Amino acid sequence: MSQHTLRxxxxxxCPYVQRSIITLTEKNVKYEIEYIDLGSPPEWFIKRSPxxxxxxxIVDDKHDIFESAVICELVDEITPGSLHSGNPVIKAQHRSWIEFGSRILDKIGALYNSKSEKSYVECLKELASSFSRLNDIVVGPYFAGDTFHMVDAVYATVFRYFDVMDSYFTFDIFEDCDKVNAWRLKVAQRPAVQTAVLSTYQTRLENFFINKNSYLSTQIHP
Ligand SMILES: N[C@@H](CCC(=O)N[C@@H](CS)C(=O)NCC(=O)O)C(=O)O
Structure with missing residues (x-):
């Protein structure tokens, strides 16, 4: 519940949109959603999004809040309960790993934009190393144990890429990351995670990869 109107x-x-949607859904907030074409964004959006x-x-039709981390924190604050630990140090630690998740998203972007096999393989290695690093810290079944936190929402959007990309790889990127792999499967079962994308997501993402004309595009055999 929230006393504000949210659009x-x-x-x-967009994975950053997804993490906002997951947070809104987990916090049981009523909101409207408006999809825009980022390739040709409407004038009003350019004016409102610095x-x-x-x-x-857009809160109460007048306040424009940008950056997904800020949006998620706001939604968490204006609703009962919290997707963060009450312990400030643990909360800060989760926020640090949320940043790490955003850097993984950067690497995923670098992967699907790589023009050469060399840089593609380099990105895959960096991703595997990030997941291996994460594997050392994940408690399981969620990031910090039995409770779903905001950090879980962020990684759910990271893992979703691999539901589509796994079939392009000749190896399992999560092979040596048993805890991350179990965590990945666990968050994928969460209703808020499942409903954070449209039913066309897989096909649209695959087409998005194909249109990149990158090395990854050549690995796709629809
Ligand atoms: N740091 C931003 C990243 C958001 C972001 O990169 N959004 C992408 C789509 S996934 C975007 O709007 N790109 C349009 C552009 O860069 O012009 C956040 O956390 O909200």
């Missing part, structure tokens, strides 16, 4: 301006493939990025949360 989430979104792009259907970084010209989604997600943008």
């Amino acid at each position: 989430l301006v979104s792009y259907d493939l 970084l010209k990025k989604v997600p943008l949360l």
Whole structure:
């Protein structure tokens, strides 16, 4: 429940939008969603979004809130309960790993934009190393044990890429990461995670990869 009217301006493939949607759903918040075409964003969006990025949360028709971390924190604060630990140090630690998750998203972007096999393989190695590092810290079944936190929402959007990309790889990127792999499967079962994307997500993401004309595009055999 929230006393505010919330409108989430979104792009259907955006992982940062997804983490906002997961947070809104987990916190049982009523909101409207508006998808825009990022390739040709409407004029009103360019005016309202200083970084010209989604997600943008319009609160009470007048306050424009940008940056997914800020949006998620706001949604958490204006609703009962919290997706963070009550312990400030643990909360800070989760926020640190949320940053790490955003850097993994950067690496995923570098992967699907890589033009050469060499840089593609380099990105895959960096991703495998990030998951291996995560494996040392994950408690299981969720990041910090039995409770779903905001950090879990962030990684759910990271893992979703691999539901589509796994079939392009000749190896299992999670092979040596038993805890991360179990965590990945666990968050994928969460209803808020499942409903954070449209039913067309897989096909749209695959087409997005194909249109990149990158090394990854050549690995796709639909
Ligand atoms: N740091 C931002 C990243 C958001 C972001 O990169 N959004 C992408 C779509 S996934 C975007 O709007 N890109 C449009 C652009 O860069 O022009 C956040 O956490 O909200």
